[in-house]
Amino acid sequence: MRILETQNLTREFGGVIAVNDVSFKVEEGLVTGLIGPNGAGKTTLFNQITGMDKPTSGKVIFDGKDITGLPAWKISRLGIARTFQNIRLYRELTAVENVMLGLHFKVGSDPFRHRFLQSLRSYVFASGENKELYGKAMEWLGFFDIADSAQELARNLPYGTQRELEIARALSAEPKLLFLDEPAAGMNPAETAHLMSVIDKIRSLGVTVVLIEHDMKLVMNICDQITVLNFGMKIAEGTPNAIKTNRDVIEAYLGREEDF
Amino acid sequence: MLNFFQLILIYAGVYAIMAIGQNCITGYTGMLSLCHAGFFCIGSYATAIMCKIFGLSFWLSLPAAAIVSGIIGFLIGVPTLRLKGDYLCIATLGLGEIIRNVATNLNPVGISQIPRAELFGYVFMSRNKWAFIILIWAFVLIFYLLFQRLLHSRIGRAMTAVREDEVAAASNGIDVTKYKIVSFVLGAAVGGIAGCFQTAYTLTVSPASYTFMVSVMVLCTVVLGGMGNGKAVILGAVIIQFISYFPQLTGLTNVIPAQAKQMIFGLILVVMMVWRPQGILGRDRFRYGSARRPLFAKKKEAGV
Ligand SMILES: Nc1ncnc2c1ncn2[C@@H]1O[C@H](COP(=O)(O)OP(=O)(O)OP(=O)(O)O)[C@@H](O)[C@H]1O
Ligand SMILES: [Mg+2]
Numbered sequence: 001m002r003i004l005e006t007q008n009l010t011r012e013f014g015g016v017i018a019v020n021d022v023s024f025k026v027e028e029g030l031v032t033g034l035i036g037p038n039g040a041g042k043t044t045l046f047n048q049i050t051g052m053d054k055p056t057s058g059k060v061i062f063d064g065k066d067i068t069g070l071p072a073w074k075i076s077r078l079g080i081a082r083t084f085q086n087i088r089l090y091r092e093l094t095a096v097e098n099v100m101l102g103l104h105f106k107v108g109s110d111p112f113r114h115r116f117l118q119s120l121r122s123y124v125f126a127s128g129e130n131k132e133l134y135g136k137a138m139e140w141l142g143f144f145d146i147a148d149s150a151q152e153l154a155r156n157l158p159y160g161t162q163r164e165l166e167i168a169r170a171l172s173a174e175p176k177l178l179f180l181d182e183p184a185a186g187m188n189p190a191e192t193a194h195l196m197s198v199i200d201k202i203r204s205l206g207v208t209v210v211l212i213e214h215d216m217k218l219v220m221n222i223c224d225q226i227t228v229l230n231f232g233m234k235i236a237e238g239t240p241n242a243i244k245t246n247r248d249v250i251e252a253y254l255g256r257e258e259d260f
Numbered sequence: 261m262l263n264f265f266q267l268i269l270i271y272a273g274v275y276a277i278m279a280i281g282q283n284c285i286t287g288y289t290g291m292l293s294l295c296h297a298g299f300f301c302i303g304s305y306a307t308a309i310m311c312k313i314f315g316l317s318f319w320l321s322l323p324a325a326a327i328v329s330g331i332i333g334f335l336i337g338v339p340t341l342r343l344k345g346d347y348l349c350i351a352t353l354g355l356g357e358i359i360r361n362v363a364t365n366l367n368p369v370g371i372s373q374i375p376r377a378e379l380f381g382y383v384f385m386s387r388n389k390w391a392f393i394i395l396i397w398a399f400v401l402i403f404y405l406l407f408q409r410l411l412h413s414r415i416g417r418a419m420t421a422v423r424e425d426e427v428a429a430a431s432n433g434i435d436v437t438k439y440k441i442v443s444f445v446l447g448a449a450v451g452g453i454a455g456c457f458q459t460a461y462t463l464t465v466s467p468a469s470y471t472f473m474v475s476v477m478v479l480c481t482v483v484l485g486g487m488g489n490g491k492a493v494i495l496g497a498v499i500i501q502f503i504s505y506f507p508q509l510t511g512l513t514n515v516i517p518a519q520a521k522q523m524i525f526g527l528i529l530v531v532m533m534v535w536r537p538q539g540i541l542g543r544d545r546f547r548y549g550s551a552r553r554p555l556f557a558k559k560k561e562a563g564v
Binding site: 082 | 409410412413414415417418420421424425427428429430431432433434435436543547548549
């Protein structure tokens with residue numbers, strides 16, 4: 001089943017067309033890779049889908065609903081979570097508080113209705129709710145093997161842990177769709193190996209993952225489907241094996257084909 | 261001497277209440293707003309008008325003052341809160357001054373001979389300062405507890421998230437604009453309540469007492485004590501009031517000019533920003549997961 005689809009999505013910045021008429025598809029339950037040279041428009045495409053920015057034209061369809069132009073917080077509550085290329089943690093808060101914020105809208109029966117009453121309840125019964133959220137947050141930290149760092153300030157964590165904490169925070173909202181923007185950037189080989197096992201675990205939870213990544217070994221190993229962007233345009237899509245041998249892709253990565 | 265000491269305690273209490281409101285806006289949510297004098301003014305006038313013209317009791321005027329300044333806070337907040345940092349600061353500064361100018365133009369002499377507050381038949385006389393000290397500090401305690409609880413609830417955490425990173429907060433499903441407005445309105449309402457107590461004590465209101473300097477003093481209080489830390493801003497209020505009344509307290513009014521305190525506040529802001537931006541006590545680091553209830557839970561040593 002197709003969980004997400006963009007239709008002729010375009011985003012212009014002045015003269016620059018960062019995303020050009022892209023129709024991007026994500027199948028439920030798979031890990032989809034989004035690759036392309038620097039400046040190809042991958043992050044911009046993520047931003048349009050997750051509501052961080054509004055497309056110039058085109059549509060975003062998620063779960064059969066048109067979510068084009070909705071504010072980011074609503075899209076997040078509909079079930080799309082993300083991480084950022086340049087890590088965006090709440091740096092002055094502890095690791096566990098970061099994940100508790102990922103759980104922000106998970107209290108109450110409905111993320112959209114009766115929110116005022118829910119807020120009052122959160123205030124009156126703060127201690128009980130905190131205990132519950134703390135427990136859940138610790139479980140997510142445990143899922144990533146970083147429960148030991150729960151009380152550390154996010155800014156003091158090692159780089160690899162920060163990346164994983166950001167994924168933990170996104171995943172704690174139990175999204176249907178998880179966008180990861182270069183999760184392995186700046187990681188050492190051991191951290192990257194751990195990340196790969198984590199992504200496998202996320203997939204086994206039934207979460208659909210979309211991944212921007214420059215590390216070709218990682219992409220080819222864990223992605224089921226790959227879409228390639230270049231200069232804002234989609235130049236190829238298919239299985240890793242098909243992408244490896246695609247002429248346009250090799251051309252786009254000219255001089256980097258030995259990576260394949 | 262004792263008289264001045266009592267006076268300082270009263271004003272420290274009023275400023276502590278204001279600082280709790282400013283702390284919600286600036287310390288929790290990270291919005292640099294400079295119009296607390298405006299909310300203080302509105303609260304004072306609301307109380308004066310309710311008590312004197314409509315003949316309401318002080319205890320009814322108290323929530324009324326909070327509601328009126330909350331509404332004004334909302335009206336100011338909706339258009340300005342999309343601004344960031346310095347721009348928000350300048351916009352709110354201007355709006356605070358507009359409030360004072362409107363008050364001046366409507367009624368330059370202010371309102372006097374406002375009926376006294378009563379509680380169970382006890383009349384709060386201005387000469388009986390201890391009664392005011394107890395009354396005001398009881399409310400300082402109440403607001404301290406209410407806002408501590410807010411900070412360590414889901415709502416307060418969302419405000420903290422907005423302060424730390426608005427983009428990340430939005431990606432976590434937090435409606436950034438909504439929390440900014442809620443925080444601003446709550447801060448404004450508490451500022452109004454401070455005005456209410458000021459009126460109950462002085463029994464007069466005059467537009468001259470709500471200058472821009474008041475907003476600076478309140479911000480200074482929060483920065484000095486420690487942003488986001490409830491205890492710290494109360495400590496800040498006491499220190500600031502002692503500095504403010506230092507000449508009277510020591511009988512040095514002839515030696516120290518009145519303007520000196522403005523220089524001292526400016527100096528405090530600069531020195532704190534450079535040497536100890538986290539304030540005297542630093543941020544309140546709350547440890548979730550301890551067995552005790554959040555309200556009384558031990559704070560971890562503030563990391564530097
Ligand atoms: N806010 C913006 N204003 C103007 N131009 C922008 C903006 N954001 C992105 N761009 C431009 O759009 C193009 C695509 O950028 P984008 O960040 O999406 O690339 P990317 O594929 O994520 O690259 P990288 O692999 O380096 O992260 C670039 O040319 C960039 O300069
Ligand atoms: Mg990018």
